[in-house]
Amino acid sequence: MKIATLNRGKESKYHNQYPLIDEEDIYAQDHLKEGDLFKLVDGKEQYVATAYVGRQHKGLGWVLSYDPSEDINTAFFKRLFEKALEEREYYYHIDGTNAFRLFNAEGDGVGGLTIDNYDGHLLIQWYSKGIYKFRYHILEAIKTVFKYQSIYEKMRFKDTEYTGGFVEGEQQAFPIVIEENFTFYNVDLDDGLMTGIFLDQKEVRKKLRDQFSEGRHLLNVFSYTGAFSVVSANKAKSTTSVDLANRSRGLTEENFGLNAIDPKSQYIYVMDTFDYYNYAKRHGHQYDTIVIDPPSFARNKKKTFSVQKDYDKLINGALEVLSPKGTLLLCTNSSVFSLKAFKNVIKTTLDEAEVDYEINEVMGLPKDFKTHPHYKPSKYLKAIFVNIEH
Numbered sequence: 001m002k003i004a005t006l007n008r009g010k011e012s013k014y015h016n017q018y019p020l021i022d023e024e025d026i027y028a029q030d031h032l033k034e035g036d037l038f039k040l041v042d043g044k045e046q047y048v049a050t051a052y053v054g055r056q057h058k059g060l061g062w063v064l065s066y067d068p069s070e071d072i073n074t075a076f077f078k079r080l081f082e083k084a085l086e087e088r089e090y091y092y093h094i095d096g097t098n099a100f101r102l103f104n105a106e107g108d109g110v111g112g113l114t115i116d117n118y119d120g121h122l123l124i125q126w127y128s129k130g131i132y133k134f135r136y137h138i139l140e141a142i143k144t145v146f147k148y149q150s151i152y153e154k155m156r157f158k159d160t161e162y163t164g165g166f167v168e169g170e171q172q173a174f175p176i177v178i179e180e181n182f183t184f185y186n187v188d189l190d191d192g193l194m195t196g197i198f199l200d201q202k203e204v205r206k207k208l209r210d211q212f213s214e215g216r217h218l219l220n221v222f223s224y225t226g227a228f229s230v231v232s233a234n235k236a237k238s239t240t241s242v243d244l245a246n247r248s249r250g251l252t253e254e255n256f257g258l259n260a261i262d263p264k265s266q267y268i269y270v271m272d273t274f275d276y277y278n279y280a281k282r283h284g285h286q287y288d289t290i291v292i293d294p295p296s297f298a299r300n301k302k303k304t305f306s307v308q309k310d311y312d313k314l315i316n317g318a319l320e321v322l323s324p325k326g327t328l329l330l331c332t333n334s335s336v337f338s339l340k341a342f343k344n345v346i347k348t349t350l351d352e353a354e355v356d357y358e359i360n361e362v363m364g365l366p367k368d369f370k371t372h373p374h375y376k377p378s379k380y381l382k383a384i385f386v387n388i389e390h
């Protein structure tokens with residue numbers, strides 16, 4: 001097996017189980033290619049860990065094992081999948097939900113690999129060329145450990161023309177319908193990078209429905225397939241979904257339809273969020289709950305948007321159309337935008353706007369999105385409910 005030697009002083013970081021290998025911590029290495037297994041050793045050639053090369057998040061690759069005699073083969077992945085499944089057993093038995101994450105990358109022991117269960121249809125996501133080189137072993141292990149009707153895959157790394165598709169089982173006609181907390185959503189496992197629903201937000205959607213929808217006018221910007229609107233619609237006085245992409249209108253209407261809500265009774269705008277804020281203000285529209293769940297980066301004809309740089313503008317725009325007593329649900333899934341920095345932006349923006357506010361709850365990932373205790377970026381999701389009076 002190839003070897004990479006750590007710089008002096010860097011051993012303790014990896015002895016303490018930091019899972020992502022920083023190339024700058026490496027003093028010397030054999031020529032390492034994507035998918036290579038290698039032993040990480042200290043300056044005295046003492047074994048520290050076994051890792052694979054899969055470039056991601058500016059890292060060289062991920063640690064797989066701390067046992068020098070452990071082989072990385074089908075049995076290795078099988079053991080990890082069995083453990084992950086045991087920890088998800090609970091999710092197979094809750095009423096009203098049939099979609100959840102089965103295996104969450106470094107949180108479950110293999111950075112760069114996730115497996116989701118959409119009502120018996122599995123989606124494997126490969127985040128680097130390196131992890132894809134283990135496809136044979138990983139698939140063999142998946143087939144023996146998990147129950148499934150079909151398996152699909154998506155490539156989340158750039159240097160490939162093949163973006164994913166059908167792998168095993170019975171090929172499906174999409175969309176299929178999944179259920180989450182008694183609400184139904186369309187899912188397509190074979191259409192671009194997104195599936196129709198972001199499973200990591202399930203507890204946030206539930207809280208929005210249970211505590212911040214009753215009798216309220218709800219505005220949902222960056223609404224995509226309208227999940228936050230759909231979950232609220234039965235309780236809310238109205239929902240308004242705003243997304244720049246044309247496809248969002250049809251997808252949102254279909255999701256309303258699945259839940260016996262007449263899509264014509266709800267508002268859907270294909271529009272830039274900032275343009276919508278201006279439009280709503282001009283028309284005197286006000287909302288009691290405003291959901292902001294943007295992508296980390298976006299580019300449209302006129303400008304680029306980045307959550308770290310521009311979140312204050314999203315909040316200020318929302319304040320212009322928020323009822324005197326209202327709630328903002330502020331989300332980001334950017335792993336480089338820390339909870340501390342995000343809270344700071346929220347506080348500074350609201351202080352400068354001179355409104356009274358109280359953070360009601362700070363939410364993160366649900367249990368099935370198991371995170372790594374020594375790797376902070378794995379807790380990428382932040383969703384903050386803020387009550388505001390102004």
Ligand code: SAH
Pocket residue numbers: 196197198201221222223224225226227228242243244245248271272273274293294295298299300305
């Ligand atoms: N909040 C969604 C997920 C958002 S995905 C959910 O709960 O499922 C990001 C979405 O932002 C995409 O659908 C994209 O079309 C939309 N988007 C990107 N830039 C935008 C802009 N400037 N204004 C409105 N929507 C935008």
